[in-house]
Amino acid sequence: MENGNLSYTQKKGVTDEEELVITNQINSLKNDSQQLYTLKNKNGERVPIKKVRVREEMSNAQKLKETNQYVNPRNNHHIVVYEDGKGQLKETIVTFWEVVERRKQNQDIYQLPEADKNGKIINTLQENDMFVLGLNDEEFNDNKIDYKYVIQYLYRVQKISAGDYSFRHHLASTLGNKDEEVRIASLKKWTEMNPIKVNLTETGSIILA
Numbered sequence: 677m678e679n680g681n682l683s684y685t686q687k688k689g690v691t692d693e694e695e696l697v698i699t700n701q702i703n704s705l706k707n708d709s710q711q712l713y714t715l716k717n718k719n720g721e722r723v724p725i726k727k728v729r730v731r732e733e734m735s736n737a738q739k740l741k742e743t744n745q746y747v748n749p750r751n752n753h754h755i756v757v758y759e760d761g762k763g764q765l766k767e768t769i770v771t772f773w774e775v776v777e778r779r780k781q782n783q784d785i786y787q788l789p790e791a792d793k794n795g796k797i798i799n800t801l802q803e804n805d806m807f808v809l810g811l812n813d814e815e816f817n818d819n820k821i822d823y824k825y826v827i828q829y830l831y832r833v834q835k836i837s838a839g840d841y842s843f844r845h846h847l848a849s850t851l852g853n854k855d856e857e858v859r860i861a862s863l864k865k866w867t868e869m870n871p872i873k874v875n876l877t878e879t880g881s882i883i884l885a
Contacts, residue, residue: 751772752770752771752836752837753770753774754770754786754800754802754836755767755768755769755836757797757798757801757863758788758792758797759795760794765798765866766863767863769837770786799871802833803835804832804833805833806846806873807832807843808829808831808871809829809831809858809870810869811829813870816872823880823882826882827847830846830882831844831858832846839863840861841860841861841866842857842859843857843860844856844857844858872884
């Protein structure tokens with residue numbers, strides 16, 4: 677009974693004792709739900725959680741300039757294969773974070789490392805780039821207009837990491853067939869496979885990228 681009026685439970689034939697039990701259960705549920713979003717302070721009192729920080733273990737965290745904060749550079753954006761000033765073949769890996777920073781500073785995305793700035797870029801790799809693998813330059817030039825021949829050697833970049841590039845045949849429909857995969861796990865293997873970067877035109881022609 678509330679202010680001389682029947683409560684909802686009383687209208688449904690619920691006794692005062694049963695209504696008290698229901699009310700206590702409701703209050704208990706309210707209290708439990710509130711406890712889900714609280715933590716004890718140093719005095720043991722429950723206080724609401726207003727902000728959460730998540731800590732993440734990273735082996736390649738990038739430090740923000742002039743702060744004591746770090747960011748996750750996420751995945752690799754591309755790899756640059758280049759020759760240094762002595763003609764030695766090398767690679768450099770660039771993360772998405774570095775690319776964003778270069779864009780903000782109006783710099784070229786593809787750059788040589790500062791230590792080898794006098795070198796020469798041989799090629800760049802990003803996921804889904806297309807390459808002809810296993811043909812030397814002469815074989816490619818002699819057959820580049822023979823579409824049926826060249827597509828036998830046409831692969832897309834599937835994954836890139838330091839010293840390990842995975843290519844999948846462009847017609848592959850699954851990732852499980854090892855016969856459709858080519859892995860280049862050294863710069864010596866890179867030289868042997870002679871990757872030639874290409875683009876496909878709207879008419880289906882294969883041209884140098």
